[in-house]
Amino acid sequence: MARQLYELCGTDPARVFSPFCWRSRFALAHKGLDFESIPWRFTETERLAFAKHDKVPVLVDGARVVPDSFAIARYLDEAYPERPSLMHGRAHAYRFIQSWTGTVFHAALIRLIVSDVPPLLDEKARSYFIESRQQRFGMKLAEVTRDREARLPEFRAMLSPLRDAVLAQPFLGGDAPDYADHVVMGAFMWARGTSPLRLLAEDDPVWSWRERLLDAYGGIARATPRAEA
Amino acid sequence: MARQLYELCGTDPARVFSPFCWRSRFALAHKGLDFESIPWRFTETERLAFAKHDKVPVLVDGARVVPDSFAIARYLDEAYPERPSLMHGRAHAYRFIQSWTGTVFHAALIRLIVSDVPPLLDEKARSYFIESRQQRFGMKLAEVTRDREARLPEFRAMLSPLRDAVLAQPFLGGDAPDYADHVVMGAFMWARGTSPLRLLAEDDPVWSWRERLLDAYGGIARATPRAEA
Numbered sequence: 001m002a003r004q005l006y007e008l009c010g011t012d013p014a015r016v017f018s019p020f021c022w023r024s025r026f027a028l029a030h031k032g033l034d035f036e037s038i039p040w041r042f043t044e045t046e047r048l049a050f051a052k053h054d055k056v057p058v059l060v061d062g063a064r065v066v067p068d069s070f071a072i073a074r075y076l077d078e079a080y081p082e083r084p085s086l087m088h089g090r091a092h093a094y095r096f097i098q099s100w101t102g103t104v105f106h107a108a109l110i111r112l113i114v115s116d117v118p119p120l121l122d123e124k125a126r127s128y129f130i131e132s133r134q135q136r137f138g139m140k141l142a143e144v145t146r147d148r149e150a151r152l153p154e155f156r157a158m159l160s161p162l163r164d165a166v167l168a169q170p171f172l173g174g175d176a177p178d179y180a181d182h183v184v185m186g187a188f189m190w191a192r193g194t195s196p197l198r199l200l201a202e203d204d205p206v207w208s209w210r211e212r213l214l215d216a217y218g219g220i221a222r223a224t225p226r227a228e229a
Numbered sequence: 230m231a232r233q234l235y236e237l238c239g240t241d242p243a244r245v246f247s248p249f250c251w252r253s254r255f256a257l258a259h260k261g262l263d264f265e266s267i268p269w270r271f272t273e274t275e276r277l278a279f280a281k282h283d284k285v286p287v288l289v290d291g292a293r294v295v296p297d298s299f300a301i302a303r304y305l306d307e308a309y310p311e312r313p314s315l316m317h318g319r320a321h322a323y324r325f326i327q328s329w330t331g332t333v334f335h336a337a338l339i340r341l342i343v344s345d346v347p348p349l350l351d352e353k354a355r356s357y358f359i360e361s362r363q364q365r366f367g368m369k370l371a372e373v374t375r376d377r378e379a380r381l382p383e384f385r386a387m388l389s390p391l392r393d394a395v396l397a398q399p400f401l402g403g404d405a406p407d408y409a410d411h412v413v414m415g416a417f418m419w420a421r422g423t424s425p426l427r428l429l430a431e432d433d434p435v436w437s438w439r440e441r442l443l444d445a446y447g448g449i450a451r452a453t454p455r456a457e458a
Contacts, residue, residue: 089317092397092404095398095401096325096326096409099392100390104389164324169324172321180322
């Protein structure tokens with residue numbers, strides 16, 4: 001049975017932009033495991049019923065069905081211990097970076113890019129996305145991102161813990177990337193796939209770290225469709 | 230030769246309140262290693278000349294002199310591999326939590342407690358502290374903390390990555406504390422030793438995590454002098 005990863009995508013199935021799906025994409029690449037990408041779009045919950053879950057990513061590996069990006073990373077380390085480790089037997093040590101990424105980084109990022117997403121979606125997904133996000137923010141998406149250029153300095157300051165860490169070492173994982181890098185880079189891939197906004201300055205150590213991850217694993221991240229300016 | 234830890238303290242040598250010294254204190258306790266605390270006070274740089282360093286903590290372990298809390302943690306894991314591990318052979322994986330603690334947590338915390346520190350210091354240290362911190366903030370220390378009660382909600386929101394992580398597991402290190410917990414708890418010990426300000430609400434998962442660390446290692450943290458309300 002083939003290995004499959006259900007991933008969120010836009011109208012173009014190559015436009016994979018979910019930060020959580022990117023964690024699994026990087027994790028599979030890190031493990032050197034091939035997979036077939038199964039395009040999934042917002043509202044297609046019934047297509048995930050087999051996984052008893054309503055969100056992507058979902059990994060199908062032979063007879064195993066694994067939903068949730070963190071569970072997928074743990075599964076991959078358990079099932080393929082002979083391949084390069086994602087979390088080095090210390091999965092709980094990767095909790096904080098996920099919490100920071102989810103509560104701080106994603107929260108700031110979505111306010112910069114959310115209005116760029118709808119044009120990339122097909123009609124049904126677009127309606128769902130606009131309605132659910134407008135409800136969350138209590139305003140039109142264009143209003144959420146209207147002053148985004150002015151908020152870039154604050155956004156870049158928010159990245160200070162990441163900046164400090166990647167000044168001291170090439171990757172969060174040390175000399176080579178590991179699952180901590182996948183988690184944070186997933187957020188940058190979300191932005192890269194959806195928004196032309198220039199998040200980082202070229203002289204930012206975070207820029208250089210991001211470049212290293214765009215090149216990692218044979219350049220899989222750099223090769224995916226990018227939002228045009 | 231005895232093991233000694235040079236630690237920042239107030240007029241009372243038992244009042245150890247440096248967040249960085251607390252990292253080393255917890256690390257030594259985690260390793261089960263006894264040490265003699267050598268009181269050190271602001272401006273006593275000449276007393277650290279033997280370590281070619283001007284800040285505490287400095288660990289003296291027999292013939293070895295190790296300045297800097299992170300270097301001390303790495304040294305302890307290397308020198309005592311048979312004792313409980315602090316960083317599990319993955320020191321660089323602890324960079325991000327140190328960066329977050331240093332750039333986000335400490336920066337927010339000092340603005341809440343800095344005016345409580347001077348009364349705990351002897352005259353020379355007090356003059357140095359007030360002058361250097363007033364210069365850093367560009368205002369009197371009482372002005373820095375004046376509206377601190379009003380800033381508590383923002384401070385507590387800043388802790389969201391920690392809160393999320395310790396909702397999912399007892400310690401950042403998993404079922405038992407490790408160096409990640411020591412780093413973050415060091416900041417809370419700084420506050421506990423110097424300020425009567427009530428940083429957390431009792432129903433906050435961070436409160437419960439802090440309680441677990443106050444009790445850890447035979448309760449060494451709970452036993453040190455606390456600022457009175």
